[in-house]
Amino acid sequence: MPEIKELVKQLADKHGRNRESLLPILQGIITEEQSISDVAMSEVAEELNMSAALVYGTATFYSFLDTEPRGTYVIRICKTITCDMKGKKQMIQTIEDLLKIKVGETTKDNKFTLLETNCLGWCHKGPAMLINSTPYDSLDVNKITEIIMEYIRK
Amino acid sequence: MKNLKRVDIIFGAYTQEKYKVLGETLKKSSDQIISEVTDSGLKGRGGAGFPTGLKWKYTANEADPIKYVVCNADEGEPGTFKDREILTRVPRKVFSGMAICAKAIGAKKGYLYLRGEYVYMLPDLMAELELFHKCVKENNLDFEIKISMGSGAYICGEESALFESIEGKRGEPRNKPPYPTVSGLFGKPTVINNVETFVNTLMIMRLGADEFKTLGTSDSRGSKLFSVSGDTPVAGIFELELGMSLEDFVEDFGDGDTKAVQVGGASGFCVPRKKFKDTIIGFEGVPTGGSMMLFNSSRSMYNVLKNYVEFFEEESCGQCTPCRVGCQQLKLGIEAVKKGEKSATYLDTLQKLADTMKVSAKCGLGQSVANSFSSIVDNFKEEMIY
Numbered sequence A: 001m002p003e004i005k006e007l008v009k010q011l012a013d014k015h016g017r018n019r020e021s022l023l024p025i026l027q028g029i030i031t032e033e034q035s036i037s038d039v040a041m042s043e044v045a046e047e048l049n050m051s052a053a054l055v056y057g058t059a060t061f062y063s064f065l066d067t068e069p070r071g072t073y074v075i076r077i078c079k080t081i082t083c084d085m086k087g088k089k090q091m092i093q094t095i096e097d098l099l100k101i102k103v104g105e106t107t108k109d110n111k112f113t114l115l116e117t118n119c120l121g122w123c124h125k126g127p128a129m130l131i132n133s134t135p136y137d138s139l140d141v142n143k144i145t146e147i148i149m150e151y152i153r154k
Numbered sequence B: 001m002k003n004l005k006r007v008d009i010i011f012g013a014y015t016q017e018k019y020k021v022l023g024e025t026l027k028k029s030s031d032q033i034i035s036e037v038t039d040s041g042l043k044g045r046g047g048a049g050f051p052t053g054l055k056w057k058y059t060a061n062e063a064d065p066i067k068y069v070v071c072n073a074d075e076g077e078p079g080t081f082k083d084r085e086i087l088t089r090v091p092r093k094v095f096s097g098m099a100i101c102a103k104a105i106g107a108k109k110g111y112l113y114l115r116g117e118y119v120y121m122l123p124d125l126m127a128e129l130e131l132f133h134k135c136v137k138e139n140n141l142d143f144e145i146k147i148s149m150g151s152g153a154y155i156c157g158e159e160s161a162l163f164e165s166i167e168g169k170r171g172e173p174r175n176k177p178p179y180p181t182v183s184g185l186f187g188k189p190t191v192i193n194n195v196e197t198f199v200n201t202l203m204i205m206r207l208g209a210d211e212f213k214t215l216g217t218s219d220s221r222g223s224k225l226f227s228v229s230g231d232t233p234v235a236g237i238f239e240l241e242l243g244m245s246l247e248d249f250v251e252d253f254g255d256g257d258t259k260a261v262q263v264g265g266a267s268g269f270c271v272p273r274k275k276f277k278d279t280i281i282g283f284e285g286v287p288t289g290g291s292m293m294l295f296n297s298s299r300s301m302y303n304v305l306k307n308y309v310e311f312f313e314e315e316s317c318g319q320c321t322p323c324r325v326g327c328q329q330l331k332l333g334i335e336a337v338k339k340g341e342k343s344a345t346y347l348d349t350l351q352k353l354a355d356t357m358k359v360s361a362k363c364g365l366g367q368s369v370a371n372s373f374s375s376i377v378d379n380f381k382e383e384m385i386y
């Protein structure tokens, strides 16, 4: 895959080719591709002159460095206690109904992945979620439906 | 609020002249800065409460020419959101605090480790950082700050795991000692402080140690940001004096039906209603990084505990057995008791497991699971069983 090779090279030019550069490079791949494929990991290993096992071991430690295929928009709903108390279940149900997928799944058109995550730092305005890197707080059924519909139209 | 006095230091407006307090502070000597921070009695705001002046002094005393200043903005503790607010509203104060530390210990490079959940803030932070770098240059301080991003791992808030993460590795805590003041980031002497701690050091430079000390109690100097959430009509961030009683707090923040308050997040302690009166919030009583979660009588404390234990099970780095296996077994254990597959006395066995984790786990994550586990199980035993 020439594109991924090019992306990895660009990221390495920007962040360097040391061990310290590894996380910024992997994060950069996520920003562009939403997940890090095996091919991408091998490319990173080659570009940084380290073993693929080392890249894999590092990537899989971090929950935001997904190595499974993901949709263009990754939805992460907070499931920690305050959001749980404030209606997280209903939020999940609403999205599951809208997108016809369960938590952990990706829509057939590869547009959305639905995941749960731990406390996002918006507990006073729960329930909260992230779509890629954008946080949304004070959710209710109407608000979350509107947000998702907007992404569907994108 | 009836009982508690609100303070407005941390989010107070910037000086008209950019980075004025920093400029004035940089004229002081390293010794002067460290002794003022020490005199103020400031203790770390990230949870553990280590005296900040001592930490800076130990690091300053190290002979190594390369040293680092690290700001811990991983803020992963459930129920904490004050560092996000600080970095959104007054990032200049955080960078200033880091530069003051750099001057005090003789560091040329600093890192701000920001949790992945907060990456949306990066453009604003970078803009402020540009201003900051211009200002330190004008003041002849050779110091540069780099922002490192996390990627969704609570354990990376633990200081040695955070260093590993900046170094590009898995965020697995290291053995201690050596402590960061001797061997921290890249094996070099390092000061690591919480976001709020750095802002406090700037405030001490501005107000002087004596005025700072007028707030709080002798064990808990100064004011503190509290992140208040759960069953409360006034969820949000509040700057209050340390050393208040939980009863006063609940009177001001509760919904009239508060059954328990979790102080210090999932790794903190659950205090039931009957103990509100005798509980002091501060280093002399129940310490907190600021997380205050209120639960009213409609809530099942079993669900609360289960949520916490699941949190720890997922966030455990898996490096040491007491924590990796212990968290799983605590979760399975309380589920089994609740379903009636195990008798109520099994809770005592689980308590013993939690106590064992406290003494045998490698880092603060595994060691602190027992805090919430024991305080919830002890105080709400019936809810665990029926």
Ligand SMILES: Cc1cc2nc3c(=O)[nH]c(=O)nc-3n(C[C@H](O)[C@H](O)[C@H](O)COP(=O)(O)O)c2cc1C
Binding pocket: B043, B044, B045, B046, B047, B048, B049, B050, B072, B073, B074, B075, B076, B077, B154, B155, B156, B157, B158, B159, B160, B192, B193, B194, B195, B197, B363, B364, B365
């Ligand atoms: C599991 C775990 C998570 C932690 N998370 C954070 C955090 O998110 N932010 C923080 O400032 N300190 C956190 N700490 C505490 C740090 O290890 C360290 O004590 C702190 O950053 C020191 O700064 P202070 O002295 O200014 O509080 C955590 C500790 C543990 C054991």
Ligand code: SF4
Binding pocket: B155, B172, B173, B315, B316, B317, B318, B319, B320, B321, B323, B324, B361, B362, B363, B364, B365, B366, B367
């Ligand atoms: S106590 Fe838990 S988080 Fe800490 S090192 Fe052990 S397994 Fe990792």
Ligand code: FES
Binding pocket: A078, A079, A080, A081, A082, A083, A084, A118, A119, A120, A121, A122, A123, A124, A126, A127, A128, B078, B079, B080
């Ligand atoms: S509990 Fe959901 S944002 Fe903190």
